[in-house]
Amino acid sequence: MSPATAPPDRLAEVRRLTAALIDQVLEAQLVGRPVPQEQSTALIKAAFFLRACNVPWWPMLAQALHGLGRDVEEAAPEPDAGDEPLQDIDQQGLTSFLSQLWSEKGRL
Numbered sequence: 001m002s003p004a005t006a007p008p009d010r011l012a013e014v015r016r017l018t019a020a021l022i023d024q025v026l027e028a029q030l031v032g033r034p035v036p037q038e039q040s041t042a043l044i045k046a047a048f049f050l051r052a053c054n055v056p057w058w059p060m061l062a063q064a065l066h067g068l069g070r071d072v073e074e075a076a077p078e079p080d081a082g083d084e085p086l087q088d089i090d091q092q093g094l095t096s097f098l099s100q101l102w103s104e105k106g107r108l
């Protein structure tokens with residue numbers, strides 16, 4: 001079903017299902033549960049579909065989508081502070097190479 005040809009009764013059903021998804025996503029966000037990937041994807045697709053149909057987003061939809069973005073940022077892995085430098089690198093040679101390269105670039 002394309003946005004241009006969506007019958008009003010089908011559009012109402014999409015809005016109803018989107019509202020149900022919003023409730024589930026917001027509840028999960030409030031209690032600190034992860035939002036299942038399927039629900040996240042379905043909510044995002046529904047939001048894009050509603051926008052394509054020129055249906056204005058209601059505030060709860062915007063809040064749920066904003067929370068999904070925050071979940072993604074929090075789930076991003078942080079670099080391990082315990083990473084050690086590589087042992088097989090000639091640091092003196094690398095420093096010499098880079099200083100020569102930078103001095104040559106400065107002359108250009």
